[in-house]
Amino acid sequence: MRSQDVTQQLTTPLNAPAYPPGPYRFTDREYFTITYRTDPRPLERLVPEPLRIAEPTVRFEVIRMPDTTGLGDYTESGQLLSVEYQGERGEYVLAxxxxxxxxxASGREISVYPKKLGAPRLAVDSDTLVGTLDYGSLRVATATMGYKHAPLDTDRAREGICCPTFMLKICPDTPASRGSANWSGSGSRTSP
Incomplete structure (x- = not known):
């Protein structure tokens, strides 16, 4: 393979990349989110400067992605913390x-999302929506609510998924990045 062909690749292995090039289209996503208030002290230890805690709240979410071009059918869950950065309110994606x-792979390498392997699930059990997260053999989260008991206002739902998000990209052991961190922000979580 010629060097100019290698530089056109997004990821390795060169003969079977970990993910295809975008753009990615997400069809029929399902979101289940729960926001809870917590002790601000642990949050202050988790949120890196220069971000500041805006409110001591955590949003736990489980998202079904049944049809994503290039990435297939998958589910993810996460924790998002209410923060402020240079006067702008948004969310810090903790995990x-x-x-x-x-x-x-695409979420970490292209979009800076702090993704790890887990087993999130979103399912309906009779008249209850159930979101779970297993990490290895451990159940670490279970969330439930009545299934389609009342519709959520569309503008409020859009506001919840389109607020600014802040993530940290760490590039260890490169001369240009030693001792530094690069911040990434986006207007919404529309990337993988």
Whole structure:
């Protein structure tokens, strides 16, 4: 393979990339989110400067992605913290757990999402919507609510998924990045 062909590749292995090039289209996504208030002290230890805690709240979410071009059918869950950066309110993506290698790799390498392998699930059990997250053999989260008991206002739902998000990209052991961190922000979580 010629060097100019190598530089055109997004990822390795060169003969079977971990994920295909985008753009990616997400069809029929299903979101289940729960926001809870917590002690601000642990959040302050988790949120890196220069971000500041805006409210001591955490949003736990489980998202079904049944039809994503190039990445397939997968589910992810995550924790998002209410923060402020240079006067702008948004969310710091603390962690995401995903059940798909292409979604993990593309999300981490292209979009800076802090993704790890996990087993999130979103399902209906009789008249109850159930979101779970297993990490290895451990159940670490279970969330439930009545299934389609009342519709959510579309503008409010859009506001919840389109607020600014802040993520940290760490590039260790490169001369240009030693001792530094690069911040990434986006207007919405529409990338993998």
């Amino acid at each position: 995401m757990y995903v059940d798909s290698l292409p979604a993990i």
